[in-house]
Amino acid sequence: MKVAVVGAGAIGAFVGASLHRAGAEVHLIARGPHLSALREHGVRVLSPRGDFTVHPRATSDPADVGPVDYVFLGLKANSYAASGPLVHPLLHERTAVVAAQNGIPWWYFHGLPGRHTGHRLESVDPGGAVSATLPPERAIGCVVYAATEIEAPGVVRHLEGTRFSIGEPDRTVSRRCLEFSEAMRAGGLKCPVETDLRDDIWIKLLGNISFNPISALARATMAEICRHPDTRTLVTAMMRETLEVAACLGSTPRISIERRLAGAERVGEHKTSTLQDLERGRPLELDVLLAAVVELADLTGTDVPTLRAIHAVADLLNRTTSRSLK
Known part of the structure; x- marks a missing residue:
């Protein structure tokens, strides 16, 4: 081979x-x-x-x-x-x-x-x-x-x-x-x-779609996001909306939101790849994580207000970061 x-x-x-x-x-x-x-x-x-x-x-x-x-x-x-x-x-x-x-x-x-x-x-x-x-x-x-x-x-x-x-x-x-x-x-x-690898894709995405943009916006580790009551609630809402989009496309990942949160908290003081890219002055990989699910929500007629709000500010962060690199 x-x-x-x-x-x-x-x-x-x-x-x-x-x-x-x-x-x-x-x-x-x-x-x-x-x-x-x-x-x-x-x-x-x-x-x-x-x-x-x-x-x-x-x-x-x-x-x-x-x-x-x-x-x-x-x-x-x-x-x-x-x-x-x-x-x-x-x-x-x-x-x-x-x-x-x-x-x-x-x-x-x-x-x-x-x-x-x-x-x-x-x-x-x-x-x-x-x-x-x-x-x-x-x-x-x-x-x-x-x-x-x-x-x-x-x-x-x-x-x-x-x-x-x-x-x-x-x-x-x-x-x-x-x-x-x-x-x-x-x-x-x-x-x-x-x-059906798509179920695995959604399970992994539950963490990436929430922790990655929030970590960049707040400059926070995964454990810090989990420990802060309001950002933990925010992550929960983003995960719930993501699962609703997945269900509209026929995917039903076998994992609970609480289990996904617990797994993220166990990772500890870890900086997501998005936060690391931000700190290194690199473009942020947000389209496949966040913009794609908002687009899928439009395709399926799913209401995702939390994802849309985080996408708006994270996209602005990415654009301003990209301009500074030129």
């Missing part, structure tokens, strides 16, 4: 290192000091499950790699539309793209029966730019339940979790999913193949 990891950051390098340890031919696409460290020292994974170091190939030029069986996307979803130069040299007729993203994916309605089959969400696929770059038929969905961070160039700190749920948009159990799952499990990761 030949795999290219596009965006070999914390999650991408962790997955690439695990697959390499299992015997797959892995190529990491990276840049800057991280790439230099990967080339010189390999990937060093520091984990409560045991540290290890591996030496997969690393490059900044996907043309050096050529066509692969699987592309694992470790990029933020707001980079997908512009990822063509990184992804296209890696594709052959049957190359699958494993998209490890938060939020609502661009392929959400691909292969989904019902009156919204094939519907394109403007917030996640503006003008069809993502679908043109990453055709939905290539997509394998992936919901990440692992937490990792780059401790230093070439060094990945694995904090918790090893589960990467994957699934086909059309709900089939395909050979390509089974083969990728087997390789991930051989590398020490959990990788169940789900017949």
